[in-house]
Amino acid sequence: MLSDVAASVGLSSRTGHNIPQLVGDTSNPVVIYDWKDYLSTLFHPIKNVTKFHQFHVSVDHPGVVEFREFSDSPVVRITLRKVSKVNVNVSCDDLPNVMFAKGLDLYLQWYLFENSAKSVS
Known part of the structure; x- marks a missing residue:
């Protein structure tokens, strides 16, 4: 059963990081947040991010x-934050839509x- 796999x-x-959730479980629903829209207010996107292999912060x-892109490629440097302040307070209670x-x-x-229906018969 799927619940056995989740268990x-x-x-x-060992540390409790894997927390399974079953889609359709009305007692513990999976909530999906609009992180893309939320994070776009704080950060500039990295265009074509999947083509890069090395990142340094x-x-x-x-x-x-x-x-x-590769170890011998030129370094591209961008400022991710849209806000110039060093400390941007983002509350854990302030979740995206x-x-x-x-x-x-x-x-x-x-x-x-x-x-x-055809595959069942």
């Missing part, structure tokens, strides 16, 4: 990240219904 994941973490330059699933459109629902 195994929970028990596999330093306590000497807070809010600045240096990155390279909750995102809700839009669901499947009627065409796709009907397609899945028809094709799952």
Whole structure:
């Protein structure tokens, strides 16, 4: 059962970092937040971030990240923070907006219904 897998994941973490959640569990729902919109108010995005392999941050330059595509590539340096203050207070109580699933459109629902009915018979 899926609940057995979730229990195994929970028990596999010695420090308690693995916290399984089952989608559809009404007693402990999975909440999805709009982190992209929320973080865009505080930070500049790194364009094409997935093509870079090396990142460097330093306590000497807070809010600045240096990155390279490859070890012999030139260093690109940007300031991530949009706010110039060194300490930006972000409260743990100040969460992004909750995102809700839009669901499947009627065409796709009907397609899945028809094709799952064929595979069962």
